[in-house]
Amino acid sequence: MATVQSSPDMSLASPLPVKQEASEIDIMALTMAALRLVSPWSVEKKPKWSTKIVPGAPEARDRILTLAEISHHDTRDDCWVVIYDRVYDISTFLYEHPGGDEIMLEYAGRDASTAFRSSGHSKMALKALDRFLVGELPMHERMYRRPGGIRLSDMPE
Numbered sequence: 001m002a003t004v005q006s007s008p009d010m011s012l013a014s015p016l017p018v019k020q021e022a023s024e025i026d027i028m029a030l031t032m033a034a035l036r037l038v039s040p041w042s043v044e045k046k047p048k049w050s051t052k053i054v055p056g057a058p059e060a061r062d063r064i065l066t067l068a069e070i071s072h073h074d075t076r077d078d079c080w081v082v083i084y085d086r087v088y089d090i091s092t093f094l095y096e097h098p099g100g101d102e103i104m105l106e107y108a109g110r111d112a113s114t115a116f117r118s119s120g121h122s123k124m125a126l127k128a129l130d131r132f133l134v135g136e137l138p139m140h141e142r143m144y145r146r147p148g149g150i151r152l153s154d155m156p157e
């Protein structure tokens with residue numbers, strides 16, 4: 001059975017009268033505004049090393065990663081920390097860590113040298129770092145491994 005659709009009641013004053021042509025113009029205007037607001041220059045740069053780096057791979061020894069790049073890796077799935085100027089991807093280790101994952105997440109994307117040191121980690125823990133190595137800080141961002149840097153007797157080679 002055919003149904004007859006009645007036209008919407010236009011007698012009621014609507015705060016936002018919608019006309020076909022007007023809505024098309026609005027979409028265009030909105031797009032224009034958005035383009036002006038979201039300037040391509042304001043979009044944050046992607047980290048230089050956005051490609052996956054295999055932790056512990058020999059190439060990691062020569063890879064320079066800045067603190068700005070490291071700060072992008074601050075989540076459970078993608079967690080980097082800096083210990084004694086070296087950068088470690090500990091994403092896979094978070095849940096294996098004897099001290100728990102939460103404590104390490106506090107340092108995600110940041111320097112964890114003093115936290116690591118003050119937790120009294122064993123030599124075994126220091127050795128365990130090797131397999132998570134993804135790079136090293138540039139000389140001007142280092143605190144330890146640079147001429148005149150902080151000297152620690154228990155720092156690994």
Ligand code: HEM
Binds near residue numbers: 090116123125
């Ligand atoms: C990122 C690399 C890290 C590695 C490879 C690592 C490794 C380990 C290992 C193997 C242990 C067992 C005890 C030992 O052998 O020393 C341990 C314990 C512990 N870790 Fe870490 N750790 C890391 C980072 C951290 C950080 C950043 C903190 C922050 C404070 C932390 C806090 C602790 C604590 C509190 C314990 C003692 C747990 C207990 O005895 O109940 N760790 N860690």
